[in-house]
Amino acid sequence: MKRINPPNFSVAEVYPLCISKVRNPALKNRLSLCIPSIETAEAEFVSIKPTNQLFKIARENVVNLNVPKSELIKVYTDRMVKADSPGRKYYNKIFLSANNGVCPFCEDRLVSTLDHYLAKSHYPKLTVTPLNLIPACHECNKAKTSDFPKISSEEFIHPYFDDISRYSWLKAKIVTKEPLTLEYTVVNNPNYSPLLNQRIKFHFKNMNLANLYSLRAISEIIIFKSNIKNFTEKYSSLEIKDLISINYKSQFEMNKNHWRTAFYEALINDKWFISTGYKTKNTYT
Numbered sequence: 001m002k003r004i005n006p007p008n009f010s011v012a013e014v015y016p017l018c019i020s021k022v023r024n025p026a027l028k029n030r031l032s033l034c035i036p037s038i039e040t041a042e043a044e045f046v047s048i049k050p051t052n053q054l055f056k057i058a059r060e061n062v063v064n065l066n067v068p069k070s071e072l073i074k075v076y077t078d079r080m081v082k083a084d085s086p087g088r089k090y091y092n093k094i095f096l097s098a099n100n101g102v103c104p105f106c107e108d109r110l111v112s113t114l115d116h117y118l119a120k121s122h123y124p125k126l127t128v129t130p131l132n133l134i135p136a137c138h139e140c141n142k143a144k145t146s147d148f149p150k151i152s153s154e155e156f157i158h159p160y161f162d163d164i165s166r167y168s169w170l171k172a173k174i175v176t177k178e179p180l181t182l183e184y185t186v187v188n189n190p191n192y193s194p195l196l197n198q199r200i201k202f203h204f205k206n207m208n209l210a211n212l213y214s215l216r217a218i219s220e221i222i223i224f225k226s227n228i229k230n231f232t233e234k235y236s237s238l239e240i241k242d243l244i245s246i247n248y249k250s251q252f253e254m255n256k257n258h259w260r261t262a263f264y265e266a267l268i269n270d271k272w273f274i275s276t277g278y279k280t281k282n283t284y285t
Contacts, residue, residue, distance in 0.1 A: 001203060001257070002104040006160035007094055007130035011042045014128050018079040018087035030067050031075065034125070037064060041125035045118070045132060049161050052152040052195060059122040059148065069124035076120060076127045087128065098135040104159035105144075106209055107258060108216065109137035117158055119146040134159055143207045153198040156206070162199075165256060167191045169200055172217065172262035174270050177277065182217040182266055184210045184259065213259035220263055225278065241274050 080087035
């Protein structure tokens with residue numbers, strides 16, 4: 001759940017370019033007449049999103065009384081996504097805006113698509129609105145599905161608007177010893193509002209991040225044990241703890257809420273692991 005820089009262009013640039021090569025005169029006229037309402041929808045999105053009341057935005061099946069949502073969705077799929085389409089350059093700019101190409105929703109997998117923060121099937125006027133398009137991995141895009149927020153606490157974390165990196169909220173703990181596995185959870189941080197804490201939990205649960213991070217932790221355990229196996233004979237438990245602390249501090253400085261940060265914090269705080277756990281065999285290896 002990483003904040004990234006928002007696009008520096010608006011729907012007023014994107015939409016007209018997308019429909020610029022529509023050949024059917026009647027269709028192009030109907031799509032062109034949608035421009036004012038599409039720009040108004042963007043302004044509404046920008047004004048409402050900071051208040052976390054996107055559930056108040058009306059869902060529509062028809063725009064301007066004569067443009068079904070399917071036609072506006074095709075503006076995105078046929079005139080922005082396709083490699084040779086007029087709006088592809090804007091698609092590419094958003095696609096490449098993620099830090100190091102990593103999905104900002106999970107901070108783990110690589111970006112492979114653009115996600116509509118508010119689903120295009122419910123909000124067709126936002127189909128090519130840049131602030132509604134977020135670089136994402138396939139799994140996160142699929143996890144969000146086409147649902148829509150019904151209350152403020154059901155708004156996913158938005159990488160352009162929400163910065164939740166300042167304080168810690170991700171924790172992990174060892175739940176089984178053989179094989180060694182970790183469980184990830186989200187805890188309330190008093191520095192955040194109750195609503196933001198609820199939204200972080202909603203995002204974490206509905207993106208199935210606990211399972212993803214636990215799977216990643218299994219691989220990290222194997223790597224970590226491989227790195228320290230040569231030191232177990234000459235290093236004390238306290239010195240092993242110091243080695244873990246080095247990893248934790250470096251991860252914490254980079255990202256307080258990365259799954260690796262929570263992973264090493266869990267190892268430091270587990271007395272069993274520090275004393276003997278790091279020596280045990282893991283059936284995953």
